[in-house]
Amino acid sequence: MYYRQAGTYRTGYAQDMRLMPLKEDRILLGLVLVIAFAVLPFTASDYWLSAILIPWLCMSLVAMGQNILMGYAGQLSLGAAGFMAAGAFACYNLILRVEWMPFPVAILLSGLIAAAIGIVFGLPSLRVRGLYLAVATLASQFFIVWVIDKFGWFKNYDTSGIITAQDIVIFGKAFTSPAEMYLVVLTITVLLTWAAMNMARGSAGRNWQAVRDMDVAAEVMGLSLLRTKLQAFAISSFYCGVGGALFAFTYLKSVEPAAFDINLSFRVLFMVLIGGLGTIIGSFYGAGFILLLPVFLNIFFHALFGKAVDASITSALEQVIFGVLIILFMIYEPLGLAKLWQNLQERMRRWPFKF
Amino acid sequence: MNPEILFFFEVLIGGLLAGVMYSLVALGFVLIYKASSVFNFAQGAMVFFAVLSFVGFMELGLPFFLALLVTVGLMILVGMATERFVLRPLVNQHEDTLLMATIGLAFVLEGxxxxxxxxEVRRLDLGIRDEPIMRIADATGIFVSVLDLVAGLVAAVMVAVLAIVFSRTKVGLGLRAVADGHGAAMSIGIPLRQVWVFVWAAAGIVALVAGMLWGARAGVQFALVxxxxxxxxxxxxxxxTSVPGVIVAGLIVGASEKIAEVxxxxxxxxxxxxxxxxxxxxxxxxxxxxxxFGERIIRRV
Incomplete structure (x- = not known):
């Protein structure tokens, strides 16, 4: 088959440390990137770009943040949407109040602000874990959204409730068409994914995994729990903040606290659970799956009944499907879609033989 | 009495009564946690599921008690299904895995x-009046309804029963053994499956009671979750791990949130x-x- 490990010799440390040791993987990645950067912006319709690809990339970033915290560092969190809100409003206010602020800098700073908030709300993780921690992160979810909603300054004393996000301006050029916005989101996503993959396999990632597997043991071995856990919280919130800011600026095109409610946090959680705990790439699968399922359900019902079904029915059905899938994944494949994909690759490698 | 102090007491009592309602939900949760060390995130969903089914059966024309009976049966079925399809395949797994599975379960039940x-939002009429009792209001100036009193009484009775079951009976001892370790409990002959079905069914019934009281107050709707x-x-x-702790904490939460709000x-x-x-x-x-009131958490390597 196409997929072979044989014949891949590593003759130096640099080769040994490569992110993708297999040549086939590199070619595949190159193809994906070429299609994403050079083909899709010109061929995909505006609907595909602005209703599917842009939210998919944004939510993948958020899911990645949640995955770093939950899948790698093992800290259960239900506050992703709160950090997304923090990032979105930080970005809005930075651009609003600092005239010369270029968009990439604003995104970076809003990520850092979200990270700072994440550190504060990560403090309980030093003492508790599991469901206890989930409740503590619920506090962050409700508190952040409440603060943004109640203190007018964050919303620039806008009373209408719907705040239009500013245009994305980089070096004097406004990125307003779906294709241009898609390119901005794609660039940031690729950069942050690359960073996340390297963090996950580097010493940071190994420290997180040690804490996840047994925090007491990790501490005994000389890891600083304080540093490792708060680092995970900070980086996770950074990703959530950046993802949230992009989500608000390029997908919603408005900044409003109500968009970042507890349901969004649950969706992010599901993306990680279904996509695969502790895999960076799984965040993309999970986000895509959760975002596309409603679309497919609609198409399915159209085909079945010839007309659209009541939205409340599809959303209830969606809930049931998510729930069943999560239970199934927890039982049969706790590592989610990413692991399924990996299994398929292994199969391909030895195909047509069984062993 | 000074009107300001009176007002404070009114707020306090309103909060305490709301707190009793929270305790009722938390009670089902403690029940499952004490008996299987599973964090049951789905307890809220079970409340919603139970009371919505109850109201649904009533709407189908069943009389009150028959509907109640059918719903209790349904909750027992839910407990059995949960044991069969969620818990049994996950025996001896890490408790975080079980927690996530119950989050999935919560979504299944809600959906x-x-x-x-x-x-749509439904009204639930238990035949208990939810208006201030005038005699108490006239005498003290504090508004308390019959429903509040019933809720408090029900909570007290349930807590008492559960506390006795856990600390004084053989069943309770078995439940605590299971909570300590699934494998260990099975090896000394405690029937894990029956224990789990029993506990989840009991939690379902507790959820039904909590849901009925809540539904009578706030209407049966998704906001219950x-x-x-x-x-x-x-x-x-x-x-x-503490049954009485739930009541005390419920009162603290209810009172403090209302006082903070006001x-x-x-x-x-x-x-x-x-x-x-x-x-x-x-x-x-x-x-x-x-x-x-919880047991101190000690973690070893």
Missing amino acids: LAQLVWGV GLALKALPVLIIGGF YIGPYFGGGIEGWAPYMLAVLFLMFRPEGL
Whole structure:
């Protein structure tokens, strides 16, 4: 088959440390990137770009943040949407109040602000874990959204409730068409994914995994729990903040606290659970799956009944499907879609033989 | 009495009564945690599922008690199905895995309830009046309804029964053994499956009672799930393993959120109720992670 490990010799440390040791993987990645950067912006319709690809990339970033915290560092969190809100409003206010602020800098700073908030709300993780921690992160979810909603300054004393996000301006050029916005989101996503993959396999990632597997043991071995856990919280919130800011600026095109409610946090959680705990790439699968399922359900019902079904029915059905899938994944494949994909690759490698 | 002090007491009592409702949900949670060390995130969904089914059966024309009976049967079925399809395949797994599975279960129950019975808000009439009792109001100026009193009484009785079952009976001993370790309990001959079915069915019935009282107050609607989330801070403050702790913590949460809302809320434009319980729980976690009455958590390598 196409997929072979044989014949891949590593003759130096640099080769040994490569992110993708297999040549086939590199070619595949190159193809994906070429299609994403050079083909899709010109061929995909505006609907595909602005209703599917842009939210998919944004939510993948958020899911990645949640995955770093939950899948790698093992800290259960239900506050992703709160950090997304923090990032979105930080970005809005930075651009609003600092005239010369270029968009990439604003995104970076809003990520850092979200990270700072994440550190504060990560403090309980030093003492508790599991469901206890989930409740503590619920506090962050409700508190952040409440603060943004109640203190007018964050919303620039806008009373209408719907705040239009500013245009994305980089070096004097406004990125307003779906294709241009898609390119901005794609660039940031690729950069942050690359960073996340390297963090996950580097010493940071190994420290997180040690804490996840047994925090007491990790501490005994000389890891600083304080540093490792708060680092995970900070980086996770950074990703959530950046993802949230992009989500608000390029997908919603408005900044409003109500968009970042507890349901969004649950969706992010599901993306990680279904996509695969502790895999960076799984965040993309999970986000895509959760975002596309409603679309497919609609198409399915159209085909079945010839007309659209009541939205409340599809959303209830969606809930049931998510729930069943999560239970199934927890039982049969706790590592989610990413692991399924990996299994398929292994199969391909030895195909047509069984062993 | 001084009107301001009177007003304070009114707020306090209103909060305490709301707290009893939180305790009722938290109770089902403690029940499952004590008996299987599973964090059952689905307890809120079970409340919603149970009471929505109950109202649904009533709408189909069943008389009150028959509907109640059918719903109890349904909750037992849910307990059995949960044991068969969720817990049994996950025996001896890490408790975080079980927690996530119950999050999935919560979504299944919420979705199913809405698929079958629809999404509109329903009224539930238990035949208990939810108006202030005039005699008490005239004498003291404090408004308390019969429903409040019934809720308090029901909570007290359930807590008493469960506390006795856990500490005094053989069944309770078996339940605590299972909580300590699934494998160990099985090896000394405790029938894990029956124990789990029993506990989940009992939690389902507790959920039904809580849901009926809540539904009578706030209407049967999806918002119940959000209210039920507030049982989580109650649990943390009371301690996951303590039945009486749940009641005390429920009262603390209820009273403090109402007092915060009334006395601090106006300075910030209100809405403090939404997060005050969680923040209180975080404070508790910082200083007393095992809660007021919980067992101290000791972790070994």
